[in-house]
Amino acid sequence: MSKRFFAVGFSVLFAVSAFAACGDDTESTVDCATVTPKGYSELSVAFGKCTSCHNSSLTDLVSRANAPLEYNYDTYEEAKKFPEKLLGTLEDDATFPMPPATDVQLTATEKADLQAWAGCDTPE
Numbered sequence: 001m002s003k004r005f006f007a008v009g010f011s012v013l014f015a016v017s018a019f020a021a022c023g024d025d026t027e028s029t030v031d032c033a034t035v036t037p038k039g040y041s042e043l044s045v046a047f048g049k050c051t052s053c054h055n056s057s058l059t060d061l062v063s064r065a066n067a068p069l070e071y072n073y074d075t076y077e078e079a080k081k082f083p084e085k086l087l088g089t090l091e092d093d094a095t096f097p098m099p100p101a102t103d104v105q106l107t108a109t110e111k112a113d114l115q116a117w118a119g120c121d122t123p124e
């Protein structure tokens with residue numbers, strides 16, 4: 001009676017690639033010296049993709065689809081409050097990409113316009 005055992009050796013190669021230091025918001029940096037941002041009043045289509053949830057006339061989380069109460073984009077005074085948060089949601093690796101993936105998305109131009117607006121002093 002003979003038993004054969006086959007030992008299978010796995011050799012695992014780890015390829016260690018050099019990752020660039022996780023970008024400190026390099027992607028969304030807007031060069032305000034070369035970009036003239038559109039004003040809030042010109043961005044109603046882009047902000048219109050936020051206001052079904054982020055709307056100061058909606059005062060309970062249920063009607064806002066859970067959008068936090070402090071973030072509103074239906075008026076200029078509200079929209080300009082947290083520009084760095086707005087920028088954060090537009091980064092490619094955003095934790096909470098906005099609009100949510102299930103909702104109507106920004107076009108590339110609208111996204112760039114909002115980045116320029118939020119990154120360059122939120123003009124009216």
Ligand code: HEC
Pocket residue numbers: 046047049050051052053054064065066067068071073082085086088089096098099100103106
């Ligand atoms: C369908 C509803 C909906 C729409 C449309 C929407 N949001 Fe939101 N937003 C949310 C919800 C829900 C959260 C909370 C995410 C969380 O904390 O889980 C949120 C959170 C945020 C935050 C806070 C993120 C943070 O870091 O705390 C910002 C800023 C924001 N949204 C901006 C926007 C902008 C700008 C748009 C339009 C381009 C937009 N949202 C469109 C539902 C929405």
